[in-house]
Amino acid sequence: MNSKKNTGFLTKIGYQEVAGALFIFDITCRNSFKSLDQLLKDYKLNTSSIVIILPANKIDLQEQRKVSKLEAAQFVFEYSLVYLETRAIDDYGIQQEMEQLATSTLIRNHKIIAIN
Numbered sequence: 001m002n003s004k005k006n007t008g009f010l011t012k013i014g015y016q017e018v019a020g021a022l023f024i025f026d027i028t029c030r031n032s033f034k035s036l037d038q039l040l041k042d043y044k045l046n047t048s049s050i051v052i053i054l055p056a057n058k059i060d061l062q063e064q065r066k067v068s069k070l071e072a073a074q075f076v077f078e079y080s081l082v083y084l085e086t087r088a089i090d091d092y093g094i095q096q097e098m099e100q101l102a103t104s105t106l107i108r109n110h111k112i113i114a115i116n
Helices: 003-015 030-046 069-079 094-108
Strands: 020-022 051-057 082-085
Touching: 030 051, 030 069, 051 069, 051 094, 069 082, 082 094
Parallel strands: 020 051, 051 082
Antiparallel strands: none
């Protein structure tokens, strides 16, 4: 059996119920950023309307930064994503990214609940 075909099939099945995703990359590792392009293309092929948040992690390591804010902003604009900068070591921005994902997913899927 061709493993590449099999992986595509499993990927498509796995994406069917996805409403939102976090594609986290490490600002100190260019490869983690470069791999996002193919990952996004796969998601776009296998899903319809999903919310994707792009958190940049390790912002505490600015001196080791390999992916600039401008480069990330251009990528976000190209793919219509939400961009946040995070620092997992002390949870900076983590709650914001989760709230943004939940809110955006509910809005996109028209599942807004009014609370009085």
